[in-house]
Amino acid sequence: MAVRGLIQSVRLHPQKFSDLEEKICTPDQLRPKPDNSALVFGKYFTDHMLEVSWDSKRGWAKPVISPMHNLQLHPGAKVLHYAIELFEGMKAYRGEDGCLRLFRPDKNMARMLSTAKRSSLPTFDAEEMIKCVKRLIQIDKEWVPYSTTSSLYIRPTFIATDPSLGVASPNEALLYVLLCPVGPYFTSGFKPISLMADPQYVRSWPGGCGAMKMGANYAPTIYIQKQSELLGHQQVLWLYGADHQLTEVGTMNIFLFMLNENGERELVTPPLDGLILPGVTRLSLLELAREWKEFRVVERTITMAEVIQAHEEKRLLEIFGAGTACVVCPVSSISYQGREYNIPRSEPSLSQRFLKTMSDIHYGRVQHPWAVDI
Amino acid sequence: MAVRGLIQSVRLHPQKFSDLEEKICTPDQLRPKPDNSALVFGKYFTDHMLEVSWDSKRGWAKPVISPMHNLQLHPGAKVLHYAIELFEGMKAYRGEDGCLRLFRPDKNMARMLSTAKRSSLPTFDAEEMIKCVKRLIQIDKEWVPYSTTSSLYIRPTFIATDPSLGVASPNEALLYVLLCPVGPYFTSGFKPISLMADPQYVRSWPGGCGAMKMGANYAPTIYIQKQSELLGHQQVLWLYGADHQLTEVGTMNIFLFMLNENGERELVTPPLDGLILPGVTRLSLLELAREWKEFRVVERTITMAEVIQAHEEKRLLEIFGAGTACVVCPVSSISYQGREYNIPRSEPSLSQRFLKTMSDIHYGRVQHPWAVDI
Numbered sequence: 001m002a003v004r005g006l007i008q009s010v011r012l013h014p015q016k017f018s019d020l021e022e023k024i025c026t027p028d029q030l031r032p033k034p035d036n037s038a039l040v041f042g043k044y045f046t047d048h049m050l051e052v053s054w055d056s057k058r059g060w061a062k063p064v065i066s067p068m069h070n071l072q073l074h075p076g077a078k079v080l081h082y083a084i085e086l087f088e089g090m091k092a093y094r095g096e097d098g099c100l101r102l103f104r105p106d107k108n109m110a111r112m113l114s115t116a117k118r119s120s121l122p123t124f125d126a127e128e129m130i131k132c133v134k135r136l137i138q139i140d141k142e143w144v145p146y147s148t149t150s151s152l153y154i155r156p157t158f159i160a161t162d163p164s165l166g167v168a169s170p171n172e173a174l175l176y177v178l179l180c181p182v183g184p185y186f187t188s189g190f191k192p193i194s195l196m197a198d199p200q201y202v203r204s205w206p207g208g209c210g211a212m213k214m215g216a217n218y219a220p221t222i223y224i225q226k227q228s229e230l231l232g233h234q235q236v237l238w239l240y241g242a243d244h245q246l247t248e249v250g251t252m253n254i255f256l257f258m259l260n261e262n263g264e265r266e267l268v269t270p271p272l273d274g275l276i277l278p279g280v281t282r283l284s285l286l287e288l289a290r291e292w293k294e295f296r297v298v299e300r301t302i303t304m305a306e307v308i309q310a311h312e313e314k315r316l317l318e319i320f321g322a323g324t325a326c327v328v329c330p331v332s333s334i335s336y337q338g339r340e341y342n343i344p345r346s347e348p349s350l351s352q353r354f355l356k357t358m359s360d361i362h363y364g365r366v367q368h369p370w371a372v373d374i
Numbered sequence: 375m376a377v378r379g380l381i382q383s384v385r386l387h388p389q390k391f392s393d394l395e396e397k398i399c400t401p402d403q404l405r406p407k408p409d410n411s412a413l414v415f416g417k418y419f420t421d422h423m424l425e426v427s428w429d430s431k432r433g434w435a436k437p438v439i440s441p442m443h444n445l446q447l448h449p450g451a452k453v454l455h456y457a458i459e460l461f462e463g464m465k466a467y468r469g470e471d472g473c474l475r476l477f478r479p480d481k482n483m484a485r486m487l488s489t490a491k492r493s494s495l496p497t498f499d500a501e502e503m504i505k506c507v508k509r510l511i512q513i514d515k516e517w518v519p520y521s522t523t524s525s526l527y528i529r530p531t532f533i534a535t536d537p538s539l540g541v542a543s544p545n546e547a548l549l550y551v552l553l554c555p556v557g558p559y560f561t562s563g564f565k566p567i568s569l570m571a572d573p574q575y576v577r578s579w580p581g582g583c584g585a586m587k588m589g590a591n592y593a594p595t596i597y598i599q600k601q602s603e604l605l606g607h608q609q610v611l612w613l614y615g616a617d618h619q620l621t622e623v624g625t626m627n628i629f630l631f632m633l634n635e636n637g638e639r640e641l642v643t644p645p646l647d648g649l650i651l652p653g654v655t656r657l658s659l660l661e662l663a664r665e666w667k668e669f670r671v672v673e674r675t676i677t678m679a680e681v682i683q684a685h686e687e688k689r690l691l692e693i694f695g696a697g698t699a700c701v702v703c704p705v706s707s708i709s710y711q712g713r714e715y716n717i718p719r720s721e722p723s724l725s726q727r728f729l730k731t732m733s734d735i736h737y738g739r740v741q742h743p744w745a746v747d748i
Binding site: 040041042043045049068069070071072073074075076079080081082083084085087117118119120153155157159163164165166167168169170176178180199200201202205206207208209214215216217218219220221222223225226250251 | 414415416417419423442443444445446447448449450453454455456457458459461491492493494527529531533537538539540541542543544550552554573574575576579580581582583588589590591592593594595596597599600624625
């Protein structure tokens, strides 16, 4: 990767995809592939990985694909102390026609670049990066599950590696890409999940980095996620502000399908106000719905009081999450201030329709410009 | 380390300081020590490090001291994706009497434990941990600078290492300790520094983790810190809320010495309301000042409007930061909303008095229970 326009200020050795170096596994280095039924999210990794290193003096080095291996990191590396790290999540699918496809990788790379800038990490050429990722997938193509409920999860990761404890911009960094065959994100499969909404915990705030895919946004959520699991829920619905605005679910954006006070059907999702991650699945569902023109599509702030009122007035049709890992995931209940609100599921179900439409694109049952051949 | 009560739930092999394993450098592995004049914060590391690994099945392993080396980390390790990591900072000093001393290590270990809990990392026995750190310093004792303006910085670090991309509590972790000989934190030495206060950037917020020493609190600040440097400032003064409350300086807590509206001398510092790090130096200065009983000592919220009013009415005597890295550091100016406010320095200077009092304790010129023999 690397390449023209790749480097923030230094570009002594601009690199191109054509410079990609490939060190392929010997037959004895190849690992057995897990059964599709055994796929747990992010547990199995493929045979190869992609790496590109950067330093402030020489710029980007040549991209290298090599057998999956441990990283050698200085214990003082900035990523281990100040969390200078970011990631992306996207997927490759094996179509029913046998072709492998990526879903809107340009959107993930654009977000990765904006996160890199906010993280004081260098920028790069997104198109060259996508070429390198495609090549990595081609090499490990047998790892893309032969299944239309599974896929190959792609995890670009970007970390600051210089061994210095000063709290300052990094001078050395490593961008790498891992591949994982994955099944459904939640162990419950495509079954609806229950959410815990507790206003005492706040994921992000104005003036912060909630819209960035930085590792730093996740660490503070793990403990709360665990609390929600101990109380029997799968995920946390993060609220913000004195009026308990819905923001996102940490691994998903949130959507509400409801009748508004005029009785019109409305798809509502919180706006991109800096508090939530600008999800690629979120964007895609909004674009699909606006194309369908069958109901109102609204990006606006929505509070728990509004949700409860709609629930009581039987105007709530469906709530679901949307993200790369789960694609679309219906919500069965929300626990809030000591009460459990059971969420209905409209018939026909909008979340099911979204899931089918997305799956048709992912698995090549329809031709769509969002699906990019590998 | 490890030990009785060390493990959250599993304690299959409880370990003690007496189990500490030592692998000492061979003479050819020893590295040259930098000149005291060349000491840049966090750039030089000593010959040895301490490591203790943990996993959820077996609990804590034996603590090991070994030659400084790179870590071998799986590229899917949780620390590299979700920033499950925390650290501490403390110092060892070579006294004028030749003795080596730590400063209040119990306070740092207590804070490390509270951060570990919030980070879903396991807890440990603080006393056994301090014993291991003392032993590490004894082994590398020649690295403690022979200087009363330098010291040995101690960096306990705790990272989640399990190779799984699920956003969940870690099952594997590594606690390690690095040592660095250090001079003054700021390259300007003990000279006053200038701060940028820009309310559009917010470090922490109610319901978040601003009071924890998690890596995640630092990543979002690097870019803003860089902006402040480009504008000619050394550090960022983080504000919070519509009324622009002063919170902290990222690497330091903030103190104001001023005349209140009744003309009484007052030392003011923001309260431990969850937005700021509970600094050990902060605590120590408050305890010293309360012991002196010479002026009022107040922990309260203070806004930029109050600071500016005090500045205009010539009631502002001094502003300074306090933290382990810098100990006490006077502030010369604050840039805020397009204006530069020059901060006076009272004579005699309170920050200088604090620095001298702390140094006397650090370097053994006075005997004090805060200084702990190594």
